[in-house]
Amino acid sequence: MTRGSKALAISLAILILTPAIALAGAAKKITLWYPAGDITAGAAHFADKTLFADFEQKTGIKVEPVALDYDTMQQKIFAAAAGKNIADILFVDDSWLPGFLKEEMLEPVADAKAKAWLNAVSPEIRTLSDYGKGRMWGYVQYGIDVYGLTWNKDQFKEVGLDPEKPPKTWAEFREYAKKLVKRDAQGNITRVGYAIRHVGQPHGIVHKHFWAIYGAGAALIDNHLALRGGKTLINTPGGRAALQLILDMLDVDKSTSLNFPDPRAAFLKGIASMQISETVSIRARQPKEAPDLKWGMALPPVPKAGDRPATNLGGWLYVVPRLAKNKAQAWRAIEWINSPEKDYELCKKYGASPRYKVNWEKEPFKSDPYDQGLKQLYPYGIKLPINLGFNGIMEATGNAIQKVWHHEASVDAALAEAERLANKAIADAAK
Amino acid sequence: MISERRRSPRGVLARLHSRHVLHAYLFIAPVIILFGIFRVAPSIQTLLYSFYKVELLRGRFTFIGLENFYSLLTDEIFRRATVNTLTYVITIVPISAFLGLVLAVLFNAKFHLKEFFKAVYFSPMVTSTVAAAMVWWWMYNPQFGIFNVLLKLVSLPEQPWLMSSRMALPSIIIFSIWKNLGYNMILYLAGLQAIPPQFYEAATIDGASAFGRFWRITLPLLAPTTTFILIYNGILAFQVFDQVFVLTGGGPAGSTNVVVLDLYRQAFERYNFGYAAAEAMVLFVFIMGVTILQYVYSKRFEVAY
Numbered sequence: 001m002t003r004g005s006k007a008l009a010i011s012l013a014i015l016i017l018t019p020a021i022a023l024a025g026a027a028k029k030i031t032l033w034y035p036a037g038d039i040t041a042g043a044a045h046f047a048d049k050t051l052f053a054d055f056e057q058k059t060g061i062k063v064e065p066v067a068l069d070y071d072t073m074q075q076k077i078f079a080a081a082a083g084k085n086i087a088d089i090l091f092v093d094d095s096w097l098p099g100f101l102k103e104e105m106l107e108p109v110a111d112a113k114a115k116a117w118l119n120a121v122s123p124e125i126r127t128l129s130d131y132g133k134g135r136m137w138g139y140v141q142y143g144i145d146v147y148g149l150t151w152n153k154d155q156f157k158e159v160g161l162d163p164e165k166p167p168k169t170w171a172e173f174r175e176y177a178k179k180l181v182k183r184d185a186q187g188n189i190t191r192v193g194y195a196i197r198h199v200g201q202p203h204g205i206v207h208k209h210f211w212a213i214y215g216a217g218a219a220l221i222d223n224h225l226a227l228r229g230g231k232t233l234i235n236t237p238g239g240r241a242a243l244q245l246i247l248d249m250l251d252v253d254k255s256t257s258l259n260f261p262d263p264r265a266a267f268l269k270g271i272a273s274m275q276i277s278e279t280v281s282i283r284a285r286q287p288k289e290a291p292d293l294k295w296g297m298a299l300p301p302v303p304k305a306g307d308r309p310a311t312n313l314g315g316w317l318y319v320v321p322r323l324a325k326n327k328a329q330a331w332r333a334i335e336w337i338n339s340p341e342k343d344y345e346l347c348k349k350y351g352a353s354p355r356y357k358v359n360w361e362k363e364p365f366k367s368d369p370y371d372q373g374l375k376q377l378y379p380y381g382i383k384l385p386i387n388l389g390f391n392g393i394m395e396a397t398g399n400a401i402q403k404v405w406h407h408e409a410s411v412d413a414a415l416a417e418a419e420r421l422a423n424k425a426i427a428d429a430a431k
Numbered sequence: 432m433i434s435e436r437r438r439s440p441r442g443v444l445a446r447l448h449s450r451h452v453l454h455a456y457l458f459i460a461p462v463i464i465l466f467g468i469f470r471v472a473p474s475i476q477t478l479l480y481s482f483y484k485v486e487l488l489r490g491r492f493t494f495i496g497l498e499n500f501y502s503l504l505t506d507e508i509f510r511r512a513t514v515n516t517l518t519y520v521i522t523i524v525p526i527s528a529f530l531g532l533v534l535a536v537l538f539n540a541k542f543h544l545k546e547f548f549k550a551v552y553f554s555p556m557v558t559s560t561v562a563a564a565m566v567w568w569w570m571y572n573p574q575f576g577i578f579n580v581l582l583k584l585v586s587l588p589e590q591p592w593l594m595s596s597r598m599a600l601p602s603i604i605i606f607s608i609w610k611n612l613g614y615n616m617i618l619y620l621a622g623l624q625a626i627p628p629q630f631y632e633a634a635t636i637d638g639a640s641a642f643g644r645f646w647r648i649t650l651p652l653l654a655p656t657t658t659f660i661l662i663y664n665g666i667l668a669f670q671v672f673d674q675v676f677v678l679t680g681g682g683p684a685g686s687t688n689v690v691v692l693d694l695y696r697q698a699f700e701r702y703n704f705g706y707a708a709a710e711a712m713v714l715f716v717f718i719m720g721v722t723i724l725q726y727v728y729s730k731r732f733e734v735a736y
Binding site: 074075078081082099102103104105188198199200201202258259260261271323391392395398399402403406408417421425428429431 | 484486487488489507508572573574589591593594595596679680682683684685686696699700701702703
């Protein structure tokens with residue numbers, strides 16, 4: 001080989017190797033998709049550009065959070081998966097899981113890791129994380145959603161009710177709402193005793209009435225942890241009682257109205273004295289939207305004294321899609337941000353409730369009245385079903401609730417139809 | 432012999448013609464190719480999907496023949512969505528065409544600030560449907576919305592608008608008419624201005640009244656415009672989605688659920704792509720049928736001038 005050709009060979013080798021060396025030295029970048037805006041308090045920290053700085057320094061893996069519009073996020077995730085160009089980490093609503101599982105879209109958490117997590121976290125997080133026999137599809141975010149009754153203490157005082165004593169039974173609840181409702185000179189309701197959600201996506205309507213359905217002994221499905229099969233228990237005496245309760249408040253007591261569509265907004269505006277929804281949302285919005293509002297938080301009322309209360313428990317999860325390109329790095333990042341140390345640090349910073357048992361023993365959570373109040377609600381929290389026909393069940397039930405409250409169908413007829421449609425959805429999804 | 436034929440004037444013309452044809456095809460090729468990729472291919476794919484159980488992420492396609500279509504026949508939600516869609520189409524198409532015509536006739540006259548008002552009426556057309564629907568959602572709000580404030584001012588009872596399953600669909604129709612009116616008005620205005628003034632002069636000399644002139648001259652000569660407006664508005668109305676999604680999400684109690692919203696939910700919430708494709712094919716047949724019917728029927732009224 002001549003000197004000239006040697007030089008050429010060396011130059012070519014350097015030329016070929018340079019980008020490879022540069023790439024090997026550069027940080028590996030992984031992406032994380034999360035919902036934009038105030039959708040969940042648990043997503044607030046993604047706006048902090050330094051959130052993953054320590055992780056990046058330690059591992060050389062750069063995590064890039066990307067905000068997506070919440071309303072279309074589920075569809076975008078699916079389209080991206082179909083196009084095989086999906087993020088490495090998804091931060092998703094747990095009610096989306098049945099759809100994702102139906103398409104086998106998610107990577108399960110390794111058994112050993114799942115076991116360690118389930119042993120270390122508090123019972124409500126364990127309930128939310130465990131999808132049957134210790135199976136986990138992702139790590140539940142801190143600041144989980146638990147629904148509770150919230151009431152306006154000043155308005156309670158105004159009508160002679162004890163502001164520290166919320167209604168405990170349905171009978172009390174109706175009485176309180178009747179006292180709290182306010183009308184103008186023409187008799188139009190200007191403030192409802194209790195605000196109901198009756199418009200919008202059927203899912204949202206079911207969520208907001210879940211407490212009454214389950215409190216009265218009905219259920220969306222017989223087995224919440226079964227992916228396939230089963231039947232709905234909505235068309236039962238409990239289901240009928242739950243729908244009738246609000247119908248009576250609308251027609252007999254006239255303590256609520258169809259003209260107050262958003263319970264949380266109505267509550268924060270002072271035009272609803274009581275409402276039942278995610279307490280975490282009221283906690284996050286109240287300082288900005290209603291700084292003078294004094295409010296209390298308790299379990300939703302039960303049909304009669306001695307009954308077990310029920311409320312819904314939901315949350316957001318970090319999951320890894322099956323088609324993610326950097327699964328190992330994604331799991332490392334997820335494990336890092338969900339470590340006990342980060343759980344404590346982030347919950348303290350963002351005023352959220354922690355997940356690890358060990359962190360509940362530390363201040364400020366140990367003595368914070370809001371966090372301690374949540375602990376009273378958690379044991380009664382019920383996780384949504386994961387059945388593959390879940391969307392159909394929710395649509396059928398939500399539509400039944402709307403039909404009854406809008407006087408389009410009797411309770412019996414609406415629930416019979418809901419039962420038929422929900423069972424069809426369950427059967428279709430199981431095929 | 433061949434070269435002789437090539438040199439002959441006929442041969443030269445033939446060659447030029449074929450070259451022109453080739454050039455013409457080359458010029459339209461980009462559009463044809465893009466149309467094929469983004470319109471024709473997905474349509475064929477949708478047709479194929481309608482005969483399958485489609486599990487997109489698993490890459491599993493199970494041929495099930497007409498099962499999706501049979502299921503549609505017994506699907507109460509789809510049936511209601513179809514009835515709602517037809518109600519929407521039957522109401523909105525004639526009303527918005529009629530109001531467009533009325534406005535066009537008014538704007539065909541000369542008056543002060545005419546161009547400004549024309550722009551005002553046309554502006555909803557260039558506004559994003561989603562943005563406009565968000566604003567209307569607030570206008571329809573029973574407590575704070577302007578509609579109830581106005582009703583209260585004239586001592587009429589306040590209405591629940593989108594909150595009521597009886598009023599929600601009419602409320603969406605009102606919004607859609609407001610949105611489309613300007614476009615119909617502009618089309619009719621163009622049609623009116625194309626009518627030769629001699630016809631009106633002759634009719635006036637013959638003693639025809641204003642209504643007679645409108646009925647006997649304007650309306651028949653606007654038949655091609657009317658046909659276009661009816662077909663175009665009909666196709667758009669069958670595809671209604673954005674305003675329903677934003678204003679009501681298909682509720683309350685499915686009272687505003689429409690076919691496109693239902694197929695969107697089937698595809699992207701329940702991941703039943705085959706079933707959604709079958710719904711799309713039914714919608715396609717509806718649109719095609721109504722379009723052909725409108726086209727054939729309106730031919731009767733066409734007048735050449």
